[in-house]
Amino acid sequence: MVKVCIDGKSVEVPKGSMLIDAAKEAGINVPTLCYLDLHSAMSGANSSCRICMVEVAGRKNLAAACSTPVMDGMDVKTDTERVVNARKMMLELLLSDHEQECLTCAKAGKCTLQDLCYENDVKESRFRGMMNSFPSDDSNEFYVRDMNKCVNCRRCVNACASYQCTEALDFAGRGFKAHPTPPFDEPVTESVCVSCGTCVSVCPTGALLPKMTEKYRTWDVTKTRTTCSYCGVGCSMDLLVKGGKVVGVEPADGAANNGLLCVKGRFGYNFINHPDRLKKPLIRKDGDLVEATWDEAYDLIVEKITKTKKDFGTEALAGLTSARVTNEENYLFQKMVRAGFGTNNVDHCARL
Amino acid sequence: MTNSIAEVVNSDVVFITGSNTTAGHPVIGARIRQAKQKGAKIIVAEPRVIDLAADADVFLQITPGTNVALYNGMMNYIISEGLQNAESIAERTEKYDDLVAALADFTPEKAAEICGVSADDIKAAARLYAEAPKAAIFYSMGVTQHTTGTEGVMTLSNLALLCGNIGIESGGINPLRGQNNVQGACDMGGLPGDLPGYQKVTNPDVLAKFEKAWGVKLSDKPGGTLTEIVHKAGHGDIKFLYIMGENPMVSDPDLNHVEEALKKTEFLVVQDIFLTETAQLADVVLPAASFAEKDGTFSNTERRVQRVRKAIEPVGHSKADWVILMDILNRLGIKEQYSSPSEILAEISSVTPSYAGISYERLEDLGSLQWPCPTADHPGTTYLHKAAIARGKGLFRPTEYKPSNELPDAEYPYILTTGRVLYHYHTRTMTGKVAGLNKLSPESFIEINPATAKNLGIADGSKVTVSSRRGDITTVAKITQAIKEGVLFMPFHFAEGAANVLTNPALDPISKIPEYKVCAVKISPFDRVSDYA
Known part of the structure; x- marks a missing residue:
C-alpha cells in the first residue's frame, strides 16, 4: 500500500493506483472528460483531455490525475487557483473548436463538457481562430456522428477496440485536424461497425447521438433497470420512458454484460409501443x-x-x-x- | 453453462463450435475477443467462415453434421500423444478405458476425411485444447440441432473430462442458450417430464410434494414434446392447444405440416404481443404485455436469475402473462391469488431446491443470483462441479459418428444448414417491427459458394428456388466464400422464403430436437415461366 495526502486528507491505496483512484478513496471528485468510469470492466485512463490536472508538491508541472501513479508521501492539491485556471484554460481551448449548439443539442443536460463549463463558469472561449468543419455522418441506422462536437477524448475508439473488440474506429489526421473516424473517413456503414452503440454510450458530448424515434430532453425521461428480452446472455439495461412510452435504451453494468449491449438490445425497442401491438382479446x-x-x-x-x-x-x-x-x-x-x-x-x- | 460469462476473459483457450457467437450472442462474442486480446488462443469449428474465424488460431470448416467425428478425432490424437490430464481422469472420472477402447482406431486422418478438413488442423486444435491449463468450450445449436445432437454434447463432455476442464474456473462446457429465458422456461418445468427444478414427474415423492403444494392430483405420465404435440395435433389427437409467446408457424421444422396440424386442432388459444403467423390461426387470441410492462425474473444462459422491471403500463387492454394465467387458474378452480410476481417466486422457491435461496429481496440487494442457490444465505454458484462432479464421478460416454438423417443424393445434391443473423431475433416478431433492423437485413437469403453458383448459373442477388422433400421456397442468392462448395446456408428468421419449409423434422431420439442443421436440397435459378405455370 502507498500513502498519499489529497487536499489534506491522508489515504492508503494499492501500489500502481493512479492519483484519481486515491482522490476517489479520499472522497474527493477530480473532474475529468475522458477518463472512463462507467462500468467495472470498461473503465480506465484515456489520458487525453487534461481536465483532471492536479498540483503535486515538489513538482514543477501540473500532473494528470488519471495517469500519474501514486508514490509514497505524495502531497496533492486538487483545487488550487493554479489548478482551476488550468482547467478553465483547457475548457476554453476545447470550446474554441466546438460547435456550440447547446440550445438544440440532444445531449444537453447530460453533456460532460456542458457540466464542466457550468461548474467552472466558462461562458465562452477567449481563443477565436480556426474551427474544424467535418461533414456529419448519419449513414448508420441508429446513430449520428458529428465530429464538430468531438473533444478527442478517445473513449469511443478505446471502447470499440478494447471492450466491444470490433475495431471500427481509430484516429486520423494530425494536430488540429486529428479526429476519430472509421477507415479512410468513409461513412461508418462502410466499416466493420456492428451498430452495438457502445461508442454512443461512452461519448461525453453530443458528437455521437442515437437517432431518436421520438424527441426527448435528457431530463424528460425516467429510467427503469431491467434485463434485455432478446437472447440468453441476459444483459442489464435501462429503459428510458417518456409519457408512458419507451423512447430509448442505455446499457447498464450487469454481471453478464458489464456495460455492453448489441444492436438489438440497444436500438431494437420500437416493437414495444408499435401500433400493431395486440390491445384487446x-x-x-x-x-x-x-x-x-x-x-x-x-x-x-x-x-x-x-x-x-x-x-x-x-x-x-x-x-x-x-x-x-x-x-x-x-x-x-x-x-x-x-x-x-x-x-x-x-x-x-x-x-x- | 457450467461456468460464468465473465470467466471467459481469463481462459487460456476458447473452443467455439456450433455457434456463430458474434451474431447469436454478440456480447459473449465481444467477451471472447477480449479474452483473445488478453492472450487466449481461439479454436473455431464451424461449417461457415463466421466472424470469429478471423480471430481463430485454428479454424476448422467442417461439413455440417460431422461434429462427433471431429471431437472424437481430437480425442484420439490427445490420447495417442499422451496429452490427457491423467490426474484429473483418475480422481474425477470413471470408465476412461471405455473411451480409450472406443476411440482406438478413430484417427485424426479418419475424422479429417469425414469432416472435410485437414488432419493437421485437427491435431493442432487438439493440442491447443489439451495443453491449455484452462480451456473453455462454447457451443450452441450447431451442436445440438442434429439427430445426433445428444451424442454431440456427450462427446464434448468426454473431451472436457479428458483434459480436466470440468469444475475449474474459466473452463467448462458452455452451451449458449438462444432465448432470453429459455433457461428459466426449462428450470420452471416447461418440459413434459420435469416439474420445476428438473424434478421428474415419474418420481412419486416429487409428485406428492407438488400435489400437496397445489392441492390437486397430478399425472405421473410424462407428456409429449413440442414436436410430438404438433404431430399428435396433426392426427387429431390434440383437441385443445394453448400456445403462449411462441410462433411455431415460423420456428418449427417442416412448416407445411405445422400449419396443417394447427388448423386441425379443434381449439387453439394463442397468447402473444402481436398477431403472429401462429396467432392468425387461433380461435382465441389473448393480448399479452411486453417485458417492459411487467415485473418478473429471467434466468440467463449462465443460470443467473435477474430482475425484469415494469417501466410502462400494459398497452391497450393487454395484461401481463402472469395475470392472465392466474385468472385462468382461478377459473379452473385452482384458487391462488398473487399480488405480484415476487409472491410467485416465493412459491417457486418453496418447491424448487435449486431456487430455494432466491427471493426478490435478495435480488434487489445483490443484483442477481446464479442457481444452484439452495438456502437464503447461499451466495449462488458461479461454476458447477467444483468440489466434485455432480453425479460423483464424471462418466465417459463414448460415441460413434453417425451420418445425418438426410444426406445429399442425385435428386437433392446439396446440404442446407440454417442459423441466425445479427440483426434479427428468432421469428422476427420483435425485430421485424424495428425499421432500422429491417433495413440492415430486409429479407430471406441463401449463401452459396461461388463455384456452386457458377455451375448452376446463379448470379449474386438473383432469385432462386430451393426445394427439399418437404416443400419449396423462393429466396435470394448471396454468393460468398464464407461457405464451402456443396453446402448452402439460410437464416431461419423470415416467414417469407422460410428456411423451415425445407428443414427435416427428423428428431434426436433422446432430446427430440429436430435436425435443423442438415437437410438435402436442390437449388435452381427462379424461372418465372415454369414457377408461375
Whole structure:
C-alpha cells in the first residue's frame, strides 16, 4: 500500500493506483472528460483531455490525475487557483473548436463538457481562430456522428477496440485536424461497425447521438433497470420512458454484460409501443377474429378446457409455454397445464 | 453453462463450435475477443467462415453434421500423444478405458476425411485444447440441432473430462442458450417430464410434494414434446392447444405440416404481443404485455436469475402473462391469488431446491443470483462441479459418428444448414417491427459458394428456388466464400422464403430436437415461366 495526502486528507491505496483512484478513496471528485468510469470492466485512463490536472508538491508541472501513479508521501492539491485556471484554460481551448449548439443539442443536460463549463463558469472561449468543419455522418441506422462536437477524448475508439473488440474506429489526421473516424473517413456503414452503440454510450458530448424515434430532453425521461428480452446472455439495461412510452435504451453494468449491449438490445425497442401491438382479446366468429372482452375470452377458454377433458380425456389437451416470458409466468403456465388441464403435455421451443 | 460469462476473459483457450457467437450472442462474442486480446488462443469449428474465424488460431470448416467425428478425432490424437490430464481422469472420472477402447482406431486422418478438413488442423486444435491449463468450450445449436445432437454434447463432455476442464474456473462446457429465458422456461418445468427444478414427474415423492403444494392430483405420465404435440395435433389427437409467446408457424421444422396440424386442432388459444403467423390461426387470441410492462425474473444462459422491471403500463387492454394465467387458474378452480410476481417466486422457491435461496429481496440487494442457490444465505454458484462432479464421478460416454438423417443424393445434391443473423431475433416478431433492423437485413437469403453458383448459373442477388422433400421456397442468392462448395446456408428468421419449409423434422431420439442443421436440397435459378405455370 502507498500513502498519499489529497487536499489534506491522508489515504492508503494499492501500489500502481493512479492519483484519481486515491482522490476517489479520499472522497474527493477530480473532474475529468475522458477518463472512463462507467462500468467495472470498461473503465480506465484515456489520458487525453487534461481536465483532471492536479498540483503535486515538489513538482514543477501540473500532473494528470488519471495517469500519474501514486508514490509514497505524495502531497496533492486538487483545487488550487493554479489548478482551476488550468482547467478553465483547457475548457476554453476545447470550446474554441466546438460547435456550440447547446440550445438544440440532444445531449444537453447530460453533456460532460456542458457540466464542466457550468461548474467552472466558462461562458465562452477567449481563443477565436480556426474551427474544424467535418461533414456529419448519419449513414448508420441508429446513430449520428458529428465530429464538430468531438473533444478527442478517445473513449469511443478505446471502447470499440478494447471492450466491444470490433475495431471500427481509430484516429486520423494530425494536430488540429486529428479526429476519430472509421477507415479512410468513409461513412461508418462502410466499416466493420456492428451498430452495438457502445461508442454512443461512452461519448461525453453530443458528437455521437442515437437517432431518436421520438424527441426527448435528457431530463424528460425516467429510467427503469431491467434485463434485455432478446437472447440468453441476459444483459442489464435501462429503459428510458417518456409519457408512458419507451423512447430509448442505455446499457447498464450487469454481471453478464458489464456495460455492453448489441444492436438489438440497444436500438431494437420500437416493437414495444408499435401500433400493431395486440390491445384487446380476439375471438374467432364466422371465420374472422373479432374483438371481445376478457370475460368472454376467459369463459370460452374455460368452457373448451372443461368440455375437451370430459369428451376426450386430459391427454387431448396440451400447452406450449414460452422461452420469452418470465420465470414466474413459466411456472404458472406449467401449473395451469399440470394442475388445471391434468396432463404433462407441456413443452416450449428450447430445442428450436 | 457450467461456468460464468465473465470467466471467459481469463481462459487460456476458447473452443467455439456450433455457434456463430458474434451474431447469436454478440456480447459473449465481444467477451471472447477480449479474452483473445488478453492472450487466449481461439479454436473455431464451424461449417461457415463466421466472424470469429478471423480471430481463430485454428479454424476448422467442417461439413455440417460431422461434429462427433471431429471431437472424437481430437480425442484420439490427445490420447495417442499422451496429452490427457491423467490426474484429473483418475480422481474425477470413471470408465476412461471405455473411451480409450472406443476411440482406438478413430484417427485424426479418419475424422479429417469425414469432416472435410485437414488432419493437421485437427491435431493442432487438439493440442491447443489439451495443453491449455484452462480451456473453455462454447457451443450452441450447431451442436445440438442434429439427430445426433445428444451424442454431440456427450462427446464434448468426454473431451472436457479428458483434459480436466470440468469444475475449474474459466473452463467448462458452455452451451449458449438462444432465448432470453429459455433457461428459466426449462428450470420452471416447461418440459413434459420435469416439474420445476428438473424434478421428474415419474418420481412419486416429487409428485406428492407438488400435489400437496397445489392441492390437486397430478399425472405421473410424462407428456409429449413440442414436436410430438404438433404431430399428435396433426392426427387429431390434440383437441385443445394453448400456445403462449411462441410462433411455431415460423420456428418449427417442416412448416407445411405445422400449419396443417394447427388448423386441425379443434381449439387453439394463442397468447402473444402481436398477431403472429401462429396467432392468425387461433380461435382465441389473448393480448399479452411486453417485458417492459411487467415485473418478473429471467434466468440467463449462465443460470443467473435477474430482475425484469415494469417501466410502462400494459398497452391497450393487454395484461401481463402472469395475470392472465392466474385468472385462468382461478377459473379452473385452482384458487391462488398473487399480488405480484415476487409472491410467485416465493412459491417457486418453496418447491424448487435449486431456487430455494432466491427471493426478490435478495435480488434487489445483490443484483442477481446464479442457481444452484439452495438456502437464503447461499451466495449462488458461479461454476458447477467444483468440489466434485455432480453425479460423483464424471462418466465417459463414448460415441460413434453417425451420418445425418438426410444426406445429399442425385435428386437433392446439396446440404442446407440454417442459423441466425445479427440483426434479427428468432421469428422476427420483435425485430421485424424495428425499421432500422429491417433495413440492415430486409429479407430471406441463401449463401452459396461461388463455384456452386457458377455451375448452376446463379448470379449474386438473383432469385432462386430451393426445394427439399418437404416443400419449396423462393429466396435470394448471396454468393460468398464464407461457405464451402456443396453446402448452402439460410437464416431461419423470415416467414417469407422460410428456411423451415425445407428443414427435416427428423428428431434426436433422446432430446427430440429436430435436425435443423442438415437437410438435402436442390437449388435452381427462379424461372418465372415454369414457377408461375
